[in-house]
Every structure is written in C-alpha cells, then in structure tokens.
Amino acid sequence: DADVTQTPRNRITKTGKRIMLECSQTKGHDRMYWYRQDPGLGLRLIYYSFDVKDINKGEISDGYSVSRQAQAKFSLSLESAIPNQTALYFCATSRPGGSTDTQYFGPGTRLTVL
Amino acid sequence: TQLLEQSPQFLSIQEGENLTVYCNSSSVFSSLQWYRQEPGEGPVLLVTVVTGGEVKKLKRLTFQFGDARKDSSLHITAAQPGDTGLYLCAGVRGSTLGRLYFGRGTQLTVWP
Numbered sequence: 001d002a003d004v005t006q007t008p009r010n011r012i013t014k015t016g017k018r019i020m021l022e023c024s025q026t027k028g029h030d031r032m033y034w035y036r037q038d039p040g041l042g043l044r045l046i047y048y049s050f051d052v053k054d055i056n057k058g059e060i061s062d063g064y065s066v067s068r069q070a071q072a073k074f075s076l077s078l079e080s081a082i083p084n085q086t087a088l089y090f091c092a093t094s095r096p097g098g099s100t101d102t103q104y105f106g107p108g109t110r111l112t113v114l
Numbered sequence: 115t116q117l118l119e120q121s122p123q124f125l126s127i128q129e130g131e132n133l134t135v136y137c138n139s140s141s142v143f144s145s146l147q148w149y150r151q152e153p154g155e156g157p158v159l160l161v162t163v164v165t166g167g168e169v170k171k172l173k174r175l176t177f178q179f180g181d182a183r184k185d186s187s188l189h190i191t192a193a194q195p196g197d198t199g200l201y202l203c204a205g206v207r208g209s210t211l212g213r214l215y216f217g218r219g220t221q222l223t224v225w226p
Contacts, residue, residue: 042219044216100164
C-alpha cells in the first residue's frame with residue numbers, strides 16, 4: 001500500500017464550486033505539505049503544517065484553505081474554484097531532519113476547473 | 115520570483131550522450147536536493163547534498179554542490195531511455211528549515 005495517498009486522483013469541476021482534496025499518510029510523519037504544479041513552473045507551496053496545531057501559509061495560499069484533522073490527514077479546500085486553479089496538486093510528508101528533510105510525495109490529484 | 119533557477123527547461127538527447135542540468139541561485143542554501151518525477155507520479159528524492167563542494171554519485175548520475183552553497187549541478191553519463199523524466203532541484207534555507215524551494219524543473223527525454 002502507498003504511504004501517502006490522495007483522493008480523488010482526478011476531478012473536473014465548474015467555476016464557483018467548493019472542492020476538497022484529501023491526503024492521508026501512514027508514514028507517521030508530523031509534517032505535511034500541499035503543493036501545486038503547473039507546466040514550466042515547478043512545484044509551488046500552498047500550505048504546510050508541522051504538527052496538528054500548526055498551519056502555515058506558503059507562497060500561493062490565496063484562494064485555498066486547509067484543515068489538519070489528525071497527524072495522518074491534511075485536506076486542501078478551494079472555497080470557490082476558478083479556472084486558473086486548474087493544476088496538478090501534490091501532498092507531501094516529512095519528519096524533522098534539519099537541513100536534510102526528505103519529502104515523500106503522494107501520486108497527485110489532477111484538478112480541472114471549467 | 116523563483117529562488118532557484120534551473121536550466122535547461124527541456125533537454126532532448128540520444129541514448130549514450132552525456133548531459134548536465136544546472137540549478138542556480140543568489141541565495142545560500144543549507145542543502146540542495148534533487149528529485150525525479152515520472153508521469154502520473156509524485157517526485158522521488160534522488161540525492162541530498164549538504165556540504166559546499168560536495169560531490170555525490172549515484173550510478174551514472176553525479177551531483178555537485180557549489181562551494182558557496184548557492185548552486186548545484188546534475189550530470190548524467192551515457193544517458194539511457196530509462197532516465198527520461200522531470201528533474202527538479204529543491205533547496206532548504208537555514209531560516210526556514212522544513213520548507214523546500216523548488217526550481218522549475220528540467221524535462222529530459224532520452225531517445226533510443
């Protein structure tokens with residue numbers, strides 16, 4: 001079984017709809033992250049959480065919100081989806097390791113907003 | 115503004131050729147990581163370099179961290195079709211441990 005799972009894997013929705021992307025992990029890591037990937041732009045950090053009570057904005061948090069329901073679960077919400085939020089979304093986890101943190105990524109969710 | 119500039123963005127070569135991918139910044143990093151991503155999957159860590167001037171080898175892949183810890187390179191010798199993928203560099207800054215700053219990636223295609 002995969003250590004980091006994301007649901008759904010693909011989603012097509014319409015402008016203005018509320019969307020939730022979910023991430024679960026069995027690695028026992030405290031740190032979880034949400035990224036979006038657009039062609040030619042690499043990975044950009046949306047939100048990150050270092051433990052259940054810690055939520056931090058990344059570089060592109062506008063239009064998104066998150067919830068850390070438990071150590072193993074971190075969900076990303078788009079309150080009112082817009083077409084430029086069409087992208088590939090990745091969840092990742094890590095454990096504290098100073099400057100050598102390894103991040104473990106889920107398989108991604110492909111979101112299309114029409 | 116991209117903290118890490120990665121080049122080239124695309125690379126298309128024949129099997130057996132050598133190639134180098136560069137990752138540059140004006141900022142100092144505590145460490146530099148290289149990830150590889152295949153279609154339909156998330157990035158997977160290849161290597162982490164921590165010390166300025168450090169060189170690490172992974173079979174035909176050689177990774178180097180610049181002396182000033184502002185840049186890194188990935189060199190592949192005798193590329194094979196199985197090397198095809200998106201290569202991403204990512205840096206950790208001392209002031210924001212736990213966060214990774216990614217370059218835009220290099221899409222490598224190796225033709226048989």
